[in-house]
Amino acid sequence: MLGDLDKMGYDPGSVLRRAIQIYNIENPADPIVVVEPDVFTTRFPNLKLWINEEFAFLTSDQVFEFAFATGKLSELSEVEDRHRDPAEVRNQFFQRYFCQEGLQTGFEKLQLLTSTGILTNDIQKSQLDKAISRHQHLERIGVIEKPQNLSNFNFPAVLPVAREFAVNWTRLARSLHKFIDPSDVERISSRYPQNIVKATLTFLHEFACNNGKIQDLIPKLKAPFLGKVALAEKLEEIL
Numbered sequence: 001m002l003g004d005l006d007k008m009g010y011d012p013g014s015v016l017r018r019a020i021q022i023y024n025i026e027n028p029a030d031p032i033v034v035v036e037p038d039v040f041t042t043r044f045p046n047l048k049l050w051i052n053e054e055f056a057f058l059t060s061d062q063v064f065e066f067a068f069a070t071g072k073l074s075e076l077s078e079v080e081d082r083h084r085d086p087a088e089v090r091n092q093f094f095q096r097y098f099c100q101e102g103l104q105t106g107f108e109k110l111q112l113l114t115s116t117g118i119l120t121n122d123i124q125k126s127q128l129d130k131a132i133s134r135h136q137h138l139e140r141i142g143v144i145e146k147p148q149n150l151s152n153f154n155f156p157a158v159l160p161v162a163r164e165f166a167v168n169w170t171r172l173a174r175s176l177h178k179f180i181d182p183s184d185v186e187r188i189s190s191r192y193p194q195n196i197v198k199a200t201l202t203f204l205h206e207f208a209c210n211n212g213k214i215q216d217l218i219p220k221l222k223a224p225f226l227g228k229v230a231l232a233e234k235l236e237e238i239l
Helices: 002-007 012-026 039-043 045-054 060-069 073-082 086-109 122-133 155-164 166-174 182-191 196-209 214-222 229-238
Strands: none
Touching (some): 012 073, 166 196
């Protein structure tokens, strides 16, 4: 079956990972755990140790927001489905992050932690600066995994605005049924019932994956049923 998918132009590994992800969402009490060879440790032991030590100050919410800002919420979701320990989720996500970005671009994009307001105190900002300064001994990892192309959606610019309309995210999502199915809105609500920011960012990521654009959000935010004109204007400034 996987061989047939390959002949049809699909990546069998991606299809299998997605099938497992869907199964684990629907069966949280009996998840499938995929054990893969730890190739990252073999090839990039210093980088792995650096990730484990230097990113320990980041909270789960901050990792989530960074994953959104870099367009990698799908990758983080896959990691969350395989691991329950927050530290392991963080470490595995950043391993995948550097596999997709490479060392140089990966370090450049770490600045999004400060520019998008993910890090809110000087202690954490100082910790990030120190972490970046201690990279000379790291292996020169290049891009070894091609990420999904979501370059048409400005995730970093949308993030600060998204935090402000999080309380109304379900009403906004249901008005965008062209891009997101009502069942997906319910699925996201069930996945993050106590965290409206995570739910909002998940909705926006899936919206972008379905070719939704920032300009599609603006009229909905301005409409009377939401009345978020000021937030719509902030999005207009991004364009």
